[in-house]
Structures are given as structure tokens and as C-alpha cells.
Amino acid sequence: MADEVELAADQHVRYIVTVEKKKDSFESLVMEHIRLNGAYWGLTTLDLLHKLHAVDAAEVVDWIMSCYHPESGGFGGNVGHDPHVLYTLSAVQVLCLFDRLDVLDVDKVADYVAGLQNKDGSFSGDIWGEVDTRFSYIALCTLSLLHRLHKIDVQKAVDFVVSCKNLDGGFGAMPGGESHAGQIFCCVGALAITGSLHHIDRDLLGWWLCERQCKDGGLNGRPEKLADVCYSWWVLSSLVMIDRVHWIDKEKLTKFILNCQDKENGGISDRPDNAVDIYHTYFGIAGAAFIPIPWHFYRLSLMEYPGVKPLDPAYALPLHVVNRIFLKK
Numbered sequence: 001m002a003d004e005v006e007l008a009a010d011q012h013v014r015y016i017v018t019v020e021k022k023k024d025s026f027e028s029l030v031m032e033h034i035r036l037n038g039a040y041w042g043l044t045t046l047d048l049l050h051k052l053h054a055v056d057a058a059e060v061v062d063w064i065m066s067c068y069h070p071e072s073g074g075f076g077g078n079v080g081h082d083p084h085v086l087y088t089l090s091a092v093q094v095l096c097l098f099d100r101l102d103v104l105d106v107d108k109v110a111d112y113v114a115g116l117q118n119k120d121g122s123f124s125g126d127i128w129g130e131v132d133t134r135f136s137y138i139a140l141c142t143l144s145l146l147h148r149l150h151k152i153d154v155q156k157a158v159d160f161v162v163s164c165k166n167l168d169g170g171f172g173a174m175p176g177g178e179s180h181a182g183q184i185f186c187c188v189g190a191l192a193i194t195g196s197l198h199h200i201d202r203d204l205l206g207w208w209l210c211e212r213q214c215k216d217g218g219l220n221g222r223p224e225k226l227a228d229v230c231y232s233w234w235v236l237s238s239l240v241m242i243d244r245v246h247w248i249d250k251e252k253l254t255k256f257i258l259n260c261q262d263k264e265n266g267g268i269s270d271r272p273d274n275a276v277d278i279y280h281t282y283f284g285i286a287g288a289a290f291i292p293i294p295w296h297f298y299r300l301s302l303m304e305y306p307g308v309k310p311l312d313p314a315y316a317l318p319l320h321v322v323n324r325i326f327l328k329k
């Protein structure tokens, strides 16, 4: 039976559009403090499914800008929330989707991000100072999309990421931190964006990452943990960037993702039979978008799952959006 399951694309589109509109639903309520992230996940998914026009672009751009803090140059997670790099990247990514970076004071936003770099090259997430390789990735990704990498010390940023590499080939949140697929995505993405992938032992890291595939076909985030659809993104994108994605059993992973769908009402959950949410809907479809195609093929815009646009593993945006940004300059 599982063999016959297909991607319920139309239902997922309907689910995303209704979550966006149902502002008083339980899911909207628990997601409130990360609404800008939710907008990025939902809208990127719509674009991957060729349905970005289902939302009003001008309305989205107005709402994004209402989360902007002109004094600092950063974005909050929702209207009236404090600025943080995490939401600043989501805002920039959504504006990239709509090709509307023109509404930004690009230097002001870039200065906000650049101002969060510390002496050792690491980045804090906001004025409170928490340091994490997530913020290194976010800063590099944001500044690269804005063509403003020259505002920071890129070499020091790379050195800090490399200092978080472990003997198992993986990366943690800071020097000595345990390897975790989410942090690995951030560090590999940061190194990809800065042209520094030579710091990675591809076979060693590829081995650690492909060991994340469990008996049920899904991927987990570190040893001994349960499989979860979001790792279809964190693990696969990292494998694509180091050209080792063919080490995953594609059929088994596809089945795992498709079995996490709510085929009637749309949406994808973390594992079969759990409640769906917008975060796992994005990462499930994003996984399906690049189940195993070596990066050099994939860069030629070949797409794997029918009806899903190809995705850039480093910038976490549809490939055509990334091409538009870098070919325009």
C-alpha cells in the first residue's frame, strides 16, 4: 500500500494558505513568536509547489516590513517583537522569494547583522549575546543574499565554524559541542556560502550523515534518536553540499516522508500518525525536492520529485530565486 502513496500537493497548498489565514487557530497561537519563520516555511513551500501566487505579495511584504526595527536594522519574529538575526534572515528570504529586496535599506540591515560578529569570528543572535553556529550560518547567508559579505571578517567567521568541527566529522553549536544534524547543516552551509568546503572531510562527514537513516527509512538528528521528517532537510541538504547524497536509500526515505502526510486535510508531521505542522510540511517537501541528485546535476536545474521545484541546499531557497539574486548583480 505504502508503495502507492503520492505527494498530496494540492492538499498541502490548501493547508498552508489556511494556516496563514486562521490567525486565531491553536497552531497560529503557539507559532506566534516565530511567525516570521512560519511565513518563510509556508511561502517557500508554496513556491516549491508552483503556488506562490496563491497569496497576495503586497500584503505579505507590508506585513514583513511591519516587523522591521528601523533604529537597529533588524527584524522581530512578529509585529512589536524584539529584533533577532533568525527573523532577519527569514524576512530577507521571503523578500527574495517575491523579488522585493528593493523595500529594504540594505546597508542598514547588513550593518545590524555585521554588528553581531564577535572578536573570535563567531556571531551572537541578538544584543543578549548567545553564541551558536546557527547564528554564523544565518549571518553569512543573510549578508551573502544582500551582497554585503565584505562588511564582516569572513576569514574569522570561517575559522570559528571550523573550530566547531568534531573528530567524528560533524559539527556542534560551539567548540566541543556534540555533533547534531541541525548544526551540521549550519556549518556546512556557512562553509559552502564562503567557498570553504575544503575544510570538510567529505567521506567522514558523509558516513556520519548517512548513518542517520533508520530502519523505517526516515532520518534522525544524531545517534540513538527517532527519525523525524525535518532531518530530511538538515541531513539531505548537508549531503547534497558535500556530494554524498547518493549514500541515502532514496526509496525508503521518500516512503517515510509520504507516510507522514495528512492526505485529506494536507500538511506533514514529524513522524507517521502525529499532528501536522507547517515546519514539517516545509521540510518534508524540501526533502522531496532534492532526494538524491548530486549537486552538480542538481545545479543544472534537474528536479527529482515531479511537480516540486529544485531547491538550493545552502541558501534554503528555490534554485531559481538564488540564481536570480546572483545572476542579476
Ligand code: GRG
Residues within 6 Å of the ligand: 086, 134, 137, 138, 181, 182, 183, 185, 186, 220, 221, 222, 225, 226, 228, 230, 234, 315, 316
Ligand atoms: C534557513 C533552513 C534555515 C535555517 C536557519 C535556525 C537555523 C538556521 C538552523 C537550525 C538548525 C538546528 C539546530 C536544527 C535542529 C532543530 C531540531 C529538530 C532540534 C531538536 O533537537 P533535539 O535534540 O531532538 O531536541 P532530537 O531530534 O535529537 O530528538
Ligand code: ZN
Residues within 6 Å of the ligand: 228, 229, 230, 231, 270, 280
Ligand atoms: Zn522535527
